[in-house]
Structures are given as structure tokens and as C-alpha cells.
Amino acid sequence: xxxxSLRELDTSEGTVQLxxxxxxxxxxxxxxxxxxxxxxxxxxxxxxxxxxxxHVVFLxxxxxxxxxxxxxxxxxxxxxxxxxxxxxxxxxxxxxxxWVILTQGISxxxxxxxxIYLGKRPVFIVxxxxxFIGAIWAAASPNYGxxxxxxxxxxxxxxASEALGAAIVNDIYFLHERGTKMSWYIVFIAFxxxxxxxxxxxxxxxxxWAWGKWLSAILLGVNLLLxxxxxxxxxxxxxxNLVERSDSSAISExxxxxxxxxxxxxxxxxxxxxxxxxxxxxxxxxxxxxxxxPWSGIAxxxxxxxxxxxxxxxxxxxxxxxxxxxxxxxLAPTVMVNxxxxxxxxxxxxxxxxxAVGLINIPGMIGQGIGAFIGGLCIDKGAAYCARRNNxxxxxxxxxxxxLIPTIVVFTGIVxxxxxxxxxxxxxxxFTAYGLMSVGLTGSASxxxxxxCDCYFPVSAECLEMINGIKNIVAFGLVHGVVPWVDNMGYxxxxxxxxxxxxxxxxxxxxxxxxGPQIRHHTSSKWRLVSWELE
Numbered sequence: 020x021x022x023x024s025l026r027e028l029d030t031s032e033g034t035v036q037l038x039x040x041x042x043x044x045x046x047x048x049x050x051x052x053x054x055x056x057x058x059x060x061x062x063x064x065x066x067x068x069x070x071x072x073x074h075v076v077f078l079x080x081x082x083x084x085x086x087x088x089x090x091x092x093x094x095x096x097x098x099x100x101x102x103x104x105x106x107x108x109x110x111x112x113x114x115x116x117x118w119v120i121l122t123q124g125i126s127x128x129x130x131x132x133x134x135i136y137l138g139k140r141p142v143f144i145v146x147x148x149x150x151f152i153g154a155i156w157a158a159a160s161p162n163y164g165x166x167x168x169x170x171x172x173x174x175x176x177x178x179a180s181e182a183l184g185a186a187i188v189n190d191i192y193f194l195h196e197r198g199t200k201m202s203w204y205i206v207f208i209a210f211x212x213x214x215x216x217x218x219x220x221x222x223x224x225x226x227x228w229a230w231g232k233w234l235s236a237i238l239l240g241v242n243l244l245l246x247x248x249x250x251x252x253x254x255x256x257x258x259x260n261l262v263e264r265s266d267s268s269a270i271s272e273x274x275x276x277x278x279x280x281x282x283x284x285x286x287x288x289x290x291x292x293x294x295x296x297x298x299x300x301x302x303x304x305x306x307x308x309x310x311x312x313p314w315s316g317i318a319x320x321x322x323x324x325x326x327x328x329x330x331x332x333x334x335x336x337x338x339x340x341x342x343x344x345x346x347x348x349x350l351a352p353t354v355m356v357n358x359x360x361x362x363x364x365x366x367x368x369x370x371x372x373x374x375a376v377g378l379i380n381i382p383g384m385i386g387q388g389i390g391a392f393i394g395g396l397c398i399d400k401g402a403a404y405c406a407r408r409n410n411x412x413x414x415x416x417x418x419x420x421x422x423l424i425p426t427i428v429v430f431t432g433i434v435x436x437x438x439x440x441x442x443x444x445x446x447x448x449x450f451t452a453y454g455l456m457s458v459g460l461t462g463s464a465s466x467x468x469x470x471x472c473d474c475y476f477p478v479s480a481e482c483l484e485m486i487n488g489i490k491n492i493v494a495f496g497l498v499h500g501v502v503p504w505v506d507n508m509g510y511x512x513x514x515x516x517x518x519x520x521x522x523x524x525x526x527x528x529x530x531x532x533x534x535g536p537q538i539r540h541h542t543s544s545k546w547r548l549v550s551w552e553l554e
Contacts, residue, residue, distance in 0.1 A: 124491025149176025202395025437514025
């Protein structure tokens with residue numbers, strides 16, 4: 020099949036009429052908020068599910084993401100006792116984290132196309148079961164090789180929780196809810212990475228390293244049961260390129276070529292699906308037991324190989340590329356700190372115990388919570404405010420206005436951390452610096468990932484696959500490189516360099532803020548990167 024432009028799948032190019040009084044479109048009850056995408060007449064459409072059901076599904080998948088990262092990081096503060104107990108070097112022991120991170124990233128390249136081909140429900144069930152079995156395998160391991168194998172096996176399953184978990188947001192929630200839900204999802208991921216060392220440090224100190232994995236297995240087993248019982252299939256075929264023609268005051272036949280201030284002229288506002296002309300009586304609502312069926316059929320109009328290869332060109336889209344940089348560089352400093360925290364805090368002058376080292380994750384979680392608030396509720400409210408001022412038209416770039424806040428905070432935290440460790444300043448300063456860094460892990464990442472979903476909705480799952488895969492590969496490199504880096508340069512210069520790289524690359528948001536609509540129009544209509552029809 021020849022490559023096509025994104026505009027052939029979605030004429031809106033990310034710009035939609037979010038607020039109007041046109042009664043021919045479906046609105047949020049009691050207001051003028053247009054539901055986007057427009058739900059179909061099928062009662063089994065995930066967009067038509069009651070709120071409680073959406074939230075239960077979302078919570079089950081968020082818990083999977085959290086517990087996957089909990090299991091992956093629970094041993095991160097116990098490399099020394101593991102090395103002594105299993106007779107390996109500290110560097111070998113650190114592979115229990117680095118190889119887990121790499122495996123999770125690469126496994127996205129398998130799980131996302133599989134979910135598109137077979138459905139998300141069977142993938143989540145199988146992947147969570149793999150995580151569960153991997154945790155048991157690791158906990159019962161008699162030697163380092165077996166422990167590493169169990170961790171890598173579990174990480175392979177856990178990779179499904181990242182890109183596919185974010186894709187669930189697009190399946191069951193509307194555009195006006197997307198930022199808040201994406202931030203909740205990312206904060207669950209981040210909290211899992213923080214709770215692992217925090218809880219695991221004390222548990223391992225008193226019970227031994229195996230209990231870190233036994234606890235993970237127990238929690239993952241409960242989560243697997245929740246997914247089996249409360250996470251039905253969210254894959255749903257929608258009709259693309261349908262535009263509501265009756266609202267001539269809101270919709271024009273041409274796309275924006277001119278931007279003045281906060282006015283966007285001649286916008287084409289498209290919907291990916293409108294209420295079906297087929298009467299709802301022709302559809303039959305699935306019973307609860309029917310919804311538990313893990314089989315929903317395969318995607319017959321494409322080959323599995325094409326599903327594996329097709330996301331790669333999407334990285335050329337500016338928003339996708341920028342989100343990949345952002346998430347990678349937001350994750351980088353937190354991964355580096357988790358790798359070196361025990362070598363900083365256990366020796367003099369700090370003399371922390373193994374369990375106490377994990378306490379650095381408390382300010383980390385506070386920072387992650389603040390970042391989630393900025394990158395979730397704040398950007399949803401800000402985008403809604405801008406859309407109302409723009410005659411009800413939503414423009415994805417309004418998500419980026421608050422991006423400057425986490426960027427400044429993270430840059431400050433990175434530089435402060437390196438300087439405070441170099442000068443052996445008081446531990447509260449080090450903890451505060453880590454908390455500042457952590458704001459970006461949720462704030463910057465959720466803003467840019469939501470922006471990608473807004474700009475490239477029909478191909479968002481594939482974009483998220485590339486973003487999550489690459490940021491884990493970057494993190495793998497940093498886990499291996501941070502120790503020789505700080506040994507050669509010192510903490511102040513190493514983290515100062517990282518801060519400079521972070522600040523310089525985050526400045527790429529400026530072209531997107533200034534010329535974002537033109538960039539989206541050009542890349543959506545001229546760049547032929549899409550090699551498939553909508554599912």
C-alpha cells in the first residue's frame with residue numbers, strides 16, 4: 020500500500036470545534052462542550068460507557084503501570100546486599116535495573132502492534148500474567164543468572180503497560196478530558212518507580228532481597244485479577260473524515276494558513292466519528308459476561324509485519340520527535356539519581372541505611388504530584404480557556420503554554436543536585452533538588468504526550484509506542500553511563516552538562532508555540548508517512 024498523508028485519515032489536523040451551540044453535534048450534558056471524538060450509536064462504544072466503568076478500566080490499567088514499575092525498581096537500593104549474597108559485582112547487580120528498562124522499551128515494539136492486531140484486552144491479560152510469573156521467578160531465584168532472567172522476563176510483559184496504557188486514554192475519554200487523564204496515567208507510572216525503592220529498601224533491609232519480588236508478585240496477582248474482571252476490550256472501529264456540515268458558522272472548507280494573535284482563520288474542523296445514521300436499536304449491548312471475552316477478532320486488512328514497521332516513520336513528525344526528547348530528558352535525571360543515590364547517601368558524611376536511602380523518593384513523589392497537576396488539570400483548564408476565547412476552536416498548541424514551568428523547575432533541580440552533592444551539602448538540599456527534577460517526569464511528559472495525541476489522534480498509539488520505546492533506551496544508556504560520567508567529571512560538571520542539554524533541547528518548544536498550526540498543516544498534508552487505513 021502506498022504511503023499517504025495524515026490528512027487523508029483526519030482532515031481536522033488536530034484543530035477542532037470544542038465549544039458551540041450546534042445541537043446537531045453531541046455535547047457534554049448541560050453545556051456547550053462538543054464531545055470529540057463524537058460517539059457512535061453503538062451502546063458498546065467505549066465512549067458511551069458510564070463514567071464509573073471508564074474509571075474502573077482506567078484504574079486497572081494505571082495500577083498495572085504502577086506495579087510494573089514497582090516490581091522493576093524494588094531492588095534498586097539493594098545492589099550491595101545482592102552482590103554480596105549472589106557473589107557478583109556491583110556493576111553486575113545494577114543490570115537488574117538497566118536491562119529491565121531496556122527490555123520494557125523494546126517490548127513496546129511487540130506489544131503495540133499485537134494489540135492493534137488482536138485487541139488490547141488479550142494483550143493486557145497476557146502481559147500482566149507474564150509480569151506476575153516473572154516476579155515469582157525472580158523471588159525464587161537461587162543465583163544471579165536466574166534472578167536476572169526473571170526480572171527481564173517480567174519486564175518484557177510490563178512493556179505493554181506504557182504505550183498501550185496511554186492509548187487507553189484515547190479509547191475511552193474525550194478531548195476535553197485527555198490532559199487530566201494522561202497526567203494521572205503518567206503519575207501512576209512515576210509513583211511506581213518511586214514506591215519500589217521506598218518500600219523495597221526497608222523490606223529488603225529486614226526481610227532480604229527476595230521479599231521485594233514476593234511483594235511484587237502478590238500485588239501483580241491482584242492486579243491481574245482486576246484486569247480479567249474489569250478491563251473489557253476498548254478497541255473500537257470509528258469512521259474517519261466525517262465532518263459535521265450543518266454548522267457552517269464553525270466549519271470552513273479550508274485549513275488555516277494565517278495566524279494572528281490568538282485568532283486562527285479559515286480553520287477546517289473535523290470529527291473522526293459522528294452519530295451513526297444506523298438506529299441504535301440495531302445494536303445489542305453486550306452483557307457483563309460477554310464483555311469478558313478476551314477475543315474480539317483480528318485486524319484482517321493488514322499484515323502483522325506492517326504493524327511492526329509502520330510506527331517508525333512517525334518519529335519524523337515534529338510533535339512526536341519533541342515529545343520523545345522531552346520524555347527521555349525528563350526521565351534521565353531521575354534515573355541517574357536512583358542509580359547513584361546509594362553510593363552518595365550510604366557512605367559518610369550522610370551514613371544512611373539501605374532502607375533510608377529510599378526516602379529520597381518522598382520529595383520525588385511530591386514533585387511528581389505537582390508536575391501531574393500542572394500537566395493535567397492545569398493544561399485542560401488552560402486549553403479550555405483559550406478555546407473559548409478563540410470562538411470555541413481548540414488548537415493543540417494551547418497545551419504547550421505551561422510547558423515553561425516544569426522546564427525551569429527541572430533545570431534548577433538538575434544543577435542544584437550536582438552542586439549540592441559535589442559540595443556535600445546537607446541532605447535536605449539533595450532531597451529538594453531531586454523533588455524539583457521529578458516535576459518534569461510527570462509535568463513535561465504529560466503535556467507533550469497529550470499534545471501528540473491531539474495532533475495525531477488517528478496514529479497516536481503508534482506515536483506513543485515510539486516515544487516510550489526510545490525514552491527507555493535512553494534511560495538504559497544513562498544507567499550504564501552515569502557512574503563513569505560522574506567519576507570523570509564530578510557531580511557538578513556532569514549534572515551541569517545534563518542541565519544545559521536539557522534546557523537547550525526544551526527550547527525547541529518555541530517553534531511549536533509560534534508556528535505550530537502551520538507546521539501541523541504542512542506535515543499533515545505534505546508528508547506521506549502513513550502506510551495504512553484506520554482500523
